[in-house]
Amino acid sequence: MPEPAHPFPLDLLAPPAPARLPLPPTARPESGVRLLRGTVYAVPEGCRPLETDLWLPAEPSGPLPVVVFVHGGAWRTGLRDDVGPRFRHWSPGPFARLVRAGFAVACPDYRLSGEAPYPAPLDDLRTALAWLHSRSAELGLDTGRTVLWGESAGGHLAALTALTADPGPGTATVRGCAVWYAPSDLARLAEDHPPGAYDPGDASTFEALLIGAALADAPERARAASPVSRVTAGAPPFQVQHGTADSIVPFAQGERLADALRKAGGRVEFRPVEGGDHLWVGLPEEEVEDCFEATVDFVSRCTGRSARG
Known part of the structure; x- marks a missing residue:
């Protein structure tokens, strides 16, 4: 016999739609910059709210x-507003610099591998793009x-999101993607x-x-x-951008993504x-600045905006 219906209206347990939630209070972390920290954009079932x-x-x-x-952290950890150890001492920080250059910046959470396997984080980033569009x-x-x-x-997930983004209405339109030292294949x-440094049969990688x-x-x-399999x-x-001495994600992974894009007829700027090393470890400060400025210039070209605002 079927179980009787639950007497409590379970739909009342559902949270409000994130597109209608009030925005958080405004902070002023830098001169000329306001920050809305921790805005909920999704509430996946069985998981923490994503902000x-x-x-x-x-x-x-x-x-x-x-x-x-999109932050890094081996899909296992990380903070959404952390560009890496080479940028933590910057004042103004990377995102304030982007705002002063004439951009808005969104730094979304996504489900980590301890919470849900792929494609959950990709689904989350697609949801974030739709949420941004709904509140634009x-x-x-x-x-x-x-x-x-x-x-x-985060570069791996950004690439996958850019390569699989829905071109239809109801979501943001991706005009470009910048990838730093990311796995691609x-x-x-x-x-x-x-030889022998990586075991594809190891279930703990x-x-x-x-x-x-x-x-x-x-x-x-x-x-x-793998982003290389999604290139069209x-x-x-x-x-x-990929370091030639990367000891975590081999330089060849950056080459593979650039080669796949070229072979498909896509536009790619490859910057060895x-x-x-990984996280730009080993680079002089001025070269870390160059990596950042190169990405700002790329974003400016993609959006038709002057790099100086």
Whole structure:
């Protein structure tokens, strides 16, 4: 016999739609910059609410192009507003600099591999793009000029999001993607590492935890989670920066993404960073500045905005 219906109206347990939630109070972390920290953009079932920080000018002068920054942390950890250790001492910080250059910045959470396997984080970033579009009028955003930017695992997710973004109405339009030292071809990670340094049969690697299985045991899943497998001629412009001395994500992974984009007829600016390790470890301060400014210039070209605002 079927169980009787629950007497309590379970739909009352559902949270309000994030598109209608009130925005958080405004903070003023830097001169000329306002910050809306911890704005809920999604409430996945069985998971914590997902939030985004919004960095905006104190006095907006019309709808602004949007940079969506995706944090790294091996899909396992990380903070949404952290560009990495080489940027933590910057004053003003990276996002305040982008605001002063004429951009709005969104830094969304996404579900980590300990919470849900791929494609959950990709789904979250797509939801974030739709949420930004739904609230663009009240926030002063031109989501028709959105650029994704991610570092390490965040660069991998930014690339996947850019390559699979819905071109239809109801979401932001991705005009470009900047990728820093990110994995791009999970199936070929072992051959890009030194011999014996990476075991695709190990179910405890960060990549295996991302897809829910050892890479060798789930080749189709690994391929589906690889940006190189999602490249088409319709890809937005990409900038790929990768250190030649990267000891975590081999330099060849950056080359593979750039090569795939070129072969498909896409536009890609590939910038090898000589002597750079992961997170730009080992680079002089001025070269870290160059990496950042190169991305600001790329974002400006993608959005048709002067790099100086």
